[in-house]
Amino acid sequence: MVFYCQRHCYEKEYATKVVSCKPAKLELVVDGKKKKKVDCFETTFEDTLLFPEGGGQPDDRGTVNGISVLRVIRRGGEAVHYLEKPLEVGGMVNQCVDWARRHDHMQQHSGQHLITAIADSMYGYATSSWYLGENISYIELDTPKISQEEIDAVEEVVNQRIRDATPVVITEYDAADPKLQEIRTRGLPEDVVGPVRVVTIENVDANMCCGTHVRNLSDLQAIKLLHTEKGKANKTLLYFVAGQRVLRYLGECVERERQLNTILHSCPADHTRLVEKIQNDLKSSLRSLREAMKDLAISEGQKFTVLDPRPSVYFHHRRDGDMDYLSAIINEINDDNVLKVLTVGEDKGPGCLVVHGPQNLVSEIGPKACEILEGRGGGKTRFTGKVTRLGKRNEVEKYVRSILENKTNEV
Structure with missing residues (x-):
């Protein structure tokens, strides 16, 4: 069937009769993500102003007697409309197309x-x-x-x-x-x-x-x-x-260009050169920062190794650290008999957890510590996890010390 919308592409309103209307569920897609199915009404008309999806072209949107049209699809020779509210079968209705979209x-x-x-x-x-x-x-x-x-x-x-x-x-x-x-x-x-x-x-x-x-x-x-x-x-x-x-x-291009003029303090002809310079400077700064963080991690590890007597457990947190920083501390301490509970990240944001040391302790403490910090992870001699509530570090420390105390009492 060739619909009214295909013969009269420039028309914005059309009067027709309702042929069928029944309850239905429709799965809407918003921003590329599927939402839960919504209750609606599957409706057909004698003809339609609203184009059903086909030929690579999306379907129209609009209203029927002021009721929003959620989707229009072609099923054989019919155009099936999904409406927010029901219509009376046999009644005359006025269809309006979203002209800007059409x-x-x-x-x-x-x-x-x-x-x-x-x-x-x-x-x-x-x-x-x-x-x-x-x-x-x-x-x-x-x-x-x-x-x-x-x-x-x-x-x-x-x-x-x-x-x-x-x-x-x-x-x-x-x-x-x-x-x-x-x-x-x-x-x-x-x-x-x-x-x-x-x-x-x-x-x-x-x-x-x-x-x-x-x-x-x-x-x-x-x-x-x-x-x-x-x-x-x-x-x-x-x-x-x-x-x-x-x-x-x-x-949109002009607006971005104007914003870049302000940010870069330059004219559009210099944008590419200046951005490349900023990228090169950033790479150099990041290299320096990584080297500084590694030196800092080594220093933290050395502080622990000179302790006498050396504690059996080591807790450490750094807000601006990363996994390489934690690995450098572990390598510097270089003692698998020491239980190390290390974290990096913001208290209220995402971060990382590493539990390293005796396998029996790591396998027991790692998952629970990760659970307290509301994250997920895994590992036996080296448990690593991504966590979201680093503000609960004190709870982790209390838990770890209680486990170690119980094991000491058992001995």
Whole structure:
């Protein structure tokens, strides 16, 4: 079925009738993480203004009689809508589309068709798939690499077609029409129902597609090809922004540039040089810091080794230390008969625990100490763990001393 949204991509409102509505559960994805399933209502209509996900294009959002639409999917010839509240079956309703989202998707999708066609016609780089992201999209080209000169050439031709105000026409064909054999496609879904839509960019490309598109390339405003990444199986990912996203992307770049001007006290032309200098200075400082921390750890270890008599247990904590610092202390003491309970990190933040010494004590004390500090770890002669509550170090020390005292009494 070809829906109203596909025939009238620029319409923002539409009146239709409710065909079905039943309770359902929907698993929403937010920031790439799955949330628990939410209660909603699975609803179908005689037709729909809201595009169901398909062809690489995400679904629309909007409202029906003021009720928010959470998802729209295609199931065979039906568009299934998931609503926050129920509707009366048989009643007339008013659908409203989130136009900013719809128009953005139209611009990115038509932009993808244009880039795909030009890259193929100029260099024979076919498109094997594409991804419409929330901020940046990419096209997967069937080539192991594409040069910057080729990218620049494609971008120039693409934007010339936009400046030419090239028309975009959508035509519907019967699925058995032989003309479809001459039209580019990556294949139709097995459950496709009804006419087949062909999106034609005049004198540029004709391609089967179910998505929503602009009616003229001038509506794309501009396209910027950003960069490439190596894809799978000798393919290349070509990233791009189209339409309003170009202005938004430029605005974000300008804002970052202004912030860097303030931070670096320089003009944009000096940013790269100054950041490289800062990186080199930081590497040098970190090397010096590591050497100083190692010297400090050796000094701490030496303080303990000169004690007479030497205690059977050694507690040590340093807020700004790391695992290398603790290892240096253990190496300097160099006595496996001494039980060493060492920690680094902030009292209320993440940190590290090391328990080292006699195996029987380490295997008993390590896990419990880690539990008190609310962390996880493991090891026999050297127990290491990542902990989150170093402010409880006193509890660990009391626990360790009680264990040692009990063992002394047992003897």
